[in-house]
Amino acid sequence: MSQISSDPIDSLKGGLIVSCQAPAGSPMHDPGVIAAMAEASVNQGAVGIRLDTPAHVAAVKQRVAVPIIGLWKQSIPGSEVYITPQFRHAVAIAQAGADIIAIDATLRQRPGGETMPSLIQQIHGELGKRVMADVDTLESAIAAAAAGADLVGTTLYGYTAATRQFSPPGFDLLTQMVETLKVPAICEGGIRSPAMAQQAINQGAYAVVVGTAITGIDLQVKAYCSAIKGKLAE
Template identity: 55%
Template sequence: MKPSGLIVSVQAPEGSPMRDPDVIAAMAEASLRNGATGVRLESPEHIGAVRRRCPGALIVGLWKRTYPDSSVYITPGWEEIRAVWGAGADVVAIDATERFRPGGEALEALIQRARRELGAPLMADVDSLANGVGAAALGCEWVGTTLYGYTEATAGQRPPAWELLPQLRQELPEAVSLICEGGIASPQQVRQALAAGADAVVVGTAITGVDLQVAAYVAAC
């Protein structure tokens, strides 16, 4: 399953009226009708809502959950992986950085279990070349630049990951899909990401981030 083109991240922050499963599903359908290859969704509830409304959609699923002993929050453990897969995701996105995971669970063991017990394709959300190459070696079929600029190790960087993309493309096996995610805010940047080696590009806030977009415009006023 090698993606291409645009994947729209259809998410809404906690407390937003947009964070309604029917609203998320409607935005996902609108994205797919207008040519998006797939959608990236957060939470089993939203994944299930989109799967019911758009049975043929390519869904990249994740579940953001926080734990007191770890800064990892994107599908951090086995419970979350199983729930995302069970809700109808085609690909499960996980944090594949080198950070300490909740309960000290090893990334390698988590990936092996997901592949062995579920047969679930995995997207590794990474922040660096080493973590991307390492995740691919462990069996992740997709590698995304999602966490570039969002981890302690890359706090001084700002997405999009223009320098990281070509490095990953050069080092990753050809069969591994490279996904540019984070900070893409225009069609021109989508083209730039594809030219840098990405197979597909995830765009979220610039398309579906109503809360953040309106707040930015209001601040400018």
């Protein structure tokens, strides 16, 4: 059994974690490009990097010394859970070099009969890695913390059937998590400006994850172009 030799969570406190991801069909999806994004982010003060896919984790691991939160988005028929849905996906991310494994920790049914508590136990016991639980509600946050999650993030707020009527960032959920949980609460999703990141920290977030607003070139350019075309059509 492998052991957690040091705690990568300590160095994340009060800092910015940059999510370096890109759509699968984008030129930005190249591991080398993702690694350059990550290195540039760390050079400017990011305390951690969040990544999707083993290939990207492996590429970034060679370029930065800060903790890597790794995940693997996989769509499995019959389940809405797609962020590191099964233990085999966590194994691949761990082997690629992630320090923390992010998983969907909502209360939705998981594929293959696995449960969220058992997945966390396996990641801890067999991989020796910390776990970030991506949740959508306070109920799922409490369940994840009870199951042993080391970090709990507001990542899926606004993206599940239970929260689809809301828009991220989940500042209300963050406040509830800070007041209720004994494990660090991470604010992720919908942070679009430095002021919003500062607000999250002021509300008690242990750290803040920002993705699209910093590294989402595809979505940002698309939004600008749509706005300009809409204005010209008026």
